[in-house]
Amino acid sequence: MITAHLRKLRRRIEISSEEERAIRGLVSETRRHRPDEMIVRAGEELNNSLLLVDGWLARCKDLPGGERQVTELHVAGDFADLHGFTLKRLDHDVMTMSECTIAVVPHERLLELTGKHPRLGRVYWFATNIDAAIHREWALSLGQRSALSRMAHLFCELYVRLEVVGQASRGRYEFPLTQRELSECLGLTVVHANRTIQELRRRSLIELENRQLTILDRRGLEGVAQFDPTYLYLGKHVL
Amino acid sequence: MITAHLRKLRRRIEISSEEERAIRGLVSETRRHRPDEMIVRAGEELNNSLLLVDGWLARCKDLPGGERQVTELHVAGDFADLHGFTLKRLDHDVMTMSECTIAVVPHERLLELTGKHPRLGRVYWFATNIDAAIHREWALSLGQRSALSRMAHLFCELYVRLEVVGQASRGRYEFPLTQRELSECLGLTVVHANRTIQELRRRSLIELENRQLTILDRRGLEGVAQFDPTYLYLGKHVL
DNA sequence: CAGCAGCTGTAACTTAGGTTAACTGGAAAA
């Protein structure tokens, strides 16, 4: 059920089998959701955090005028709102971008876990800090990279993150977002997002059809993205 | 020495006097820095976190071409790199924006503190999660707000954060950044940042001279910023 | 199986913000 999550953790730190057992005990129930559902609303009080087992989620922030910015995308193995454990209510919505399977983790269990295993407390603290590092990289993209470079960067980031959980290989992964949703990640209009996809296609860097993304030239794509995965903290880490 | 920090914490959560004593014991030494110094370099191994006692710091991310994005500004009472406690190395530089007084907190002491006081562990986890919430609000600004609204938003955010630590009142605070540095926060060129300041002045929303920012019309400024401080989590919080 | 809704693709035109470059004025060197 939560193998992707453990795989993601183990890509960064050691987890003993006892710790693994404790982590597996976090989940109280699992749920299914249809695409385009809002599963956490900004401001509502939280008693659970949601561990994404399968599918894609987005953290969305909206302006009164309706403009939307996605601040992070989540894939299998990610906690979508682990920060809700300390924040108690979120400053953004969480929406499904595809069919999703979600494991519910009650905050009491997290409290108990981090009490019994202080190291796992630091591990999950670390996990929210990686989310923050991703936010910073997105801010760099939004503030300084061109539309083309920004989109290329997002495709590179997702490739790496999906590969960790075995959902990307041989330059391919399923990319369930519509162009509108993609444009909301990148701070572009749909029309310009479309032009930008065309340009990446024209340069033979990617293919994108039927929700399947194929990276034709990884080097080339990483080049236009100026992609450096250090910010994902993938090396082995001691906590 | 770290009164601003305690004031900031207490604005959000209860801190007992015993906890206060433990927190005061974190600091090993304090240092002074001149403006425009790099005090933490991206990637270097960290054994300390830095608590800003006085002055302004910025978290900077640079592109190979030299473009810089500031991902967060820090003022008195903030930990500049508390996330370094779990990340061990940063994905960004930390630079002084003014003369600064900085208290050094060794990671061993943080480890000891969070071991003895698990609640304070959650408090500091909470603190890094607020930084992430600020990152998200900046991403929303960078992706969706106009230059004018974005700059207004930054001025509003800083007013609230400085007021908490007693460094802003009656619509005024010291703003030590140059227009170049300000432009790097906002993802604008210096020239356009300048035009944008002019426009805020023309609308009688702010004055800015000799590194002093005066907000002439708080309502008006918050209006163009569409500022809602919820993301700063200022209410009382239980952990 | 008609009709609608949502996603994708294009084109024509507009605009916010970028670029380059030049000028000002004050403060620190010299």
Place this chain on the structure above:
DNA sequence: TTTTCCAGTTAACCTAAGTTACAGCTGCTG
């Protein structure tokens, strides 16, 4: 003093991205 330097300012011009509008396609659903 004079010189240098840098933050701030302004202007002229340019371009990446936004806007509006429409057409084609797919997949529902009634």
